Amino acid sequence: MDASTWVAKRPEPTALARLFDYKPFLIAVCLFPAVGLLMAFLTYPLGLGVYLAFTDTQIGGNGKWVGLENFIDLMEDPIFLQSVWWTFVYTAIATVGKFALGLWLALLLNDNIPFKSAIRAIILLPYIVPTVLSAIAWWWIYDPQFSIISYVVVDQLGLRDRYYDFLGEPWPARWSLIVANIWRGIPFVAITLLAGLQTISPSLYEAAMLDGASGWQRFRRITAPLLMPILAIVMTFSVLFTFTDFQLVYAITRGGPINSTHLMATLAFQRGIPAGQLGEGAAIAVAMIPFLVFATLFSYYALGNRKWQQGSDND
């Protein structure tokens, strides 16, 4: 056998191997696990939830179609209306607090400080640790008899003569929850905004300095507009997850005192699972959807905006 007749011997691929190299088949196989899981445990339950909201289903039994009855009942239910109002107030105040403090912390960290990476690592701890467990720590901090805050304010500083009743009255309980939520949210906001700040080129600041811009002007004209796209995305996520928050409220107050701190999510849980009224619980959960759709569209346009700003190479 000489060189002219030699052919490379390649083992003939089996039928199975050929099938897996057939692109449409391979794409279907690759997408199947993810799409299958999401269809079965996300899309289908989402539809089922909307359906349940129009029925009087209870746990372990089949309900019948009742039309808008659940929603009509809810509209006349003062506890539900209060939970809607409180969900909005909670989201608004906590978001403003988280972003003001988170942005401040990000700006501090963006400065040249010693032990920067160690500090950055430590700061993320409230975000990493299970929320319920840190919520239990907050619950203990808010204890009516043994609160450390009361101890410092009353016994050490002598600013008050009575211990705070953090969780016993509606408004103190609400503020306590907002503080805990802001505490939990600062790290996420600070770290993501810090990443955004680090992408801003220092030469822009140098140029502005040469033109005689003050610190505020540099923040207002360079930092703010360049941070805006990432800020919009982070804020959408933050709003979305604060609005649907469950763990903090469930762990610290369980909706009390006298239902004054029920968020829509905790109320849906209370009506749906322990009380067994799946239909009514689903109706409360479904009532959150319009707001979520609004937030998602907001995120989509914020993303679109960013592409436009950065040119077309960002696919």
Add this chain to the structure above:
Amino acid sequence: MTDAPKPLSTINAANLNTRVDSEVHGGVTEAEGPQLMSWDSHTRRWVVVYIPLMLFLFVLLFPFYWMGVTTFKPDSELLDFKNNNPFWVTSPTLANIKKLLFDTDYGHWLVTTMFVAVGSTFLSILASVLAAYAIQRLRFRGSEYVGLAIYAAYLVPPSILFIPLAQVVFEMGLYDTSFALILTYPTFLVPFCTWLLIGYFKSIPYELEECALIDGASRLQILRRITLPLAVPGLISAGIFAFTLSWNEFIYALAFISSTENKTVPVAILTELVSGDVYHWGALMAGALLGSLPVAIFYMFFVEYYVSSLTGAVKE
């Protein structure tokens, strides 16, 4: 104050100027800073940067400190602030931890949580790698819409899904089993991991795969021998994030599990240790501390991966 560079005639202008200097040089090179900085700008830096930073650190870490201190306090110190300094433990005790470990099912909960977290992480990574590979590398018509749809799934929060999901889980006969959690956690893990991995695959040069194709490798061989080894850091990021999220998950675990021995750590501590009107704060804090430690230690090993996945997912 629009015109910063003024002659150094007044104290105010001098302050302004040194501030500007310290900020420019502080941001770029520290070596030039000191000789331009006056004592004044030093105090200013303390007031503006270090003191707020310390306050932030104090507030963010205090609950953990308080958790730790309470864990080791005997009851006599725990409930008596008058005769003891509450910020410190004078006679530390392990009684609370002992109570947690031996009088409750803590070990059991820990094993269950580990099983659920590992199982759902494994399942999610498997599904996400394949999906991200199909979307980013196999590139078919409409692949970007599939990517967007998976991303949109991330925006559906668990608190609107748990009621219908409870029904689904019940009908599948999975109620009160770990598999209910392993199968439902991917609903929030898969979207996140897929997007993280799409971003990661994007950074691997396509030429490498083309070479392998020319050499006669099949698509699956390419994925296994070329793309995946290069994407290991991305896989680690996705894996540790998925693990942490599953470890911390609360609402599904609360809604789908009812028997004591099948509960996960976060749910069990809240529902099993709180009984009646008397709270055993020592044991509760010990539970919170021990439930947080695994993720905190895990986190300490992989800090950089966490930060990159957290920021990468948002920037994507």
